[in-house]
Amino acid sequence: MDFSVSPEQEALRLRTREFVRDEIQPLEDDRGNYDAHENIRLDVLESLRAKAKAAGLWAPQAPKSLGGMGLGVQDWAIMYEEANYSIFGPAVFNCAAPDDGNINVLSKIGTPEQQEKWLQPLIDGQVRSAIAMTEPAPGSGSDPAGMMLTKAEKKGDVWVVNGRKWFITGAGEAKHFILVARTSDDPRKGLSAFLYYADQPGQRIERRIPIMGPEEHGGHCEIVYEGLEIPEENLLMNVGDGLKVTQIRLGPARLTHCMRWLGLAKRSMAIAADYTANRIGFGVRLADRESVQIKMGELAHDIQIGKLLVMHAAWKLDQGDFARKEISSAKVHVANTLHKAVDTAIQLNGARGYSKDTILEWIYRYARQARLVDGADEVHKMILSQTYQNSGIEFWDWGV
Template identity: 40%
Template structure:
């Protein structure tokens, strides 16, 4: 971690972002062709090699300052956008999901003892983490509607016993710690667990469209997991409240990272269009191609502005639930258009693994589902619009 604690915020974020961009472009991009990557993400030894390099440059976990405080959301937007210039960048710098969101939540809610045991190794990049909330659709468990949670936690003396199944748990395979959400008598409750644990069994790792996250996305069975009272995160029954503390910023940091990826995809597509010739002229001189790249620039700028606006709302101290929903919808849809056009501009080359454009396209498609699909956020926003209108009419 670089110590920019005394640097004015705007300059601090810009300076950090400049260092991160140089590191990603010069040191991380060459690893994009490393064979230690598979359908379930990069291997842990590849991740650790890149993190050792980031640590040597004092850029590991750059969003967390030496005193344990975080950059502002506005500063984080600059840094994570630079990290996202390569799909491997967030992993190398230790700002990838789900670890980045889990660090944020632990920093806000965990006790000092819990921070020492669970947060410190995460910040130092020594372990990966997982967030166990979503449940299998075939069980009719919690997904976009967390109130449908079936996983239970019952008290047994000084311990809690947890049983249930979880699905789409990113990074569960190989994680060193996890946050498990279960339904107790008091309501939804979060528990901190050290991994691996024999009571948490991976049934299978799913084959998914995206492949950028170590460990992939797993279906997990939890059978008689015993967790001491001291490992409840915060207070029993406050799990949904803590989920909102985590999810609003996490939606935004997803946007930040993938904005960087799409900026890079646009660079690659543009370089292709100004070199490739067809029908007697450069591709970019054909309106059909040039206009797609122009539309990409518009979408990228609008995504950037939405991110900056939402970051400002969160930095003001507001919860930003509605703002993060709007931003997640607008940015994920805009970036998918960008990625799609980049593939189209590059034709057959855009469909291959010769560049990262094809990978960015797949990852952005998955991003439209991460942290709630577009339609769920629109439904939530429509409910807010209705409630606000009814409140005004009742006055």
């Protein structure tokens, strides 16, 4: 086993770190650079994106032939962690959710015509996108195959969609969508995936759902479908392949969340380290207190475990494996590590951490969603338990 990175990967890491430090991070201190929903203002973002493109740090998940960096999943892990050392980083490099996952899946399964029409504008940064899966109860949540209520029915040359989705990330700014809907009652082949434009008749955004925030560009919206017509050529893969499309998209997407969250966890720890190194109380630096050292040691320990879990899962994906249990392990651990890191940093910073004088309160509110998005902790623990039941002691085998 070799735990080193290549010279090319190390150069990528350092270039990304330098760009984040010099170009992106300084913008966090000026509230004028934020939009009304506490993300980077879109006009500020566009100027930074131009710089990222010029620096060759653009669309890391996209094929080189289409204008991306053509990186492997292990390379993503290295770059994304550095990118999200700033709260604005992933959006600047065009590797923020949901576009990141949509670019990846369309690169893998889109037809040449679909890639030209739907994928290329995403890679170029001309548009934003969303994926519409989650529904209000009793509709689709963590079990889309069994719970999906939105239906697509074939009528002549088109599919007609009726139903409702909610908590659709980025929908308010998206120009096009991946939509997953029920096309039959088959337990394994009952779902299909489609592409549609935001300005098509037969669908509307009913509301932008208020959340703890901060929000991604476009928020988290509820969408109503009332006779949306989608032509056959906008079907992704084949009829009944909707679950397969979601599996191809969501596995790597869950892991890219973890990559980015590690960056935020490291940033939180760095803010705590800087403050405790300089804050003196009762004649002693906070950093010299054993209680503080224990807290910081636990964070360093948990972040390192997270890095190993993420890189192992990334390596397996690069080998062509689905890495289901590895991704679930990483998702549970890193989501909780992010929350622990920022909570600890706020505690060590005291009232300063709770205020908007640092980005810790921003990260704290953002971090709470990590244990819910792309499968709640409990769902991933169930996956791990079921995998163990099926494999027994071989659950922990390295593979040869």
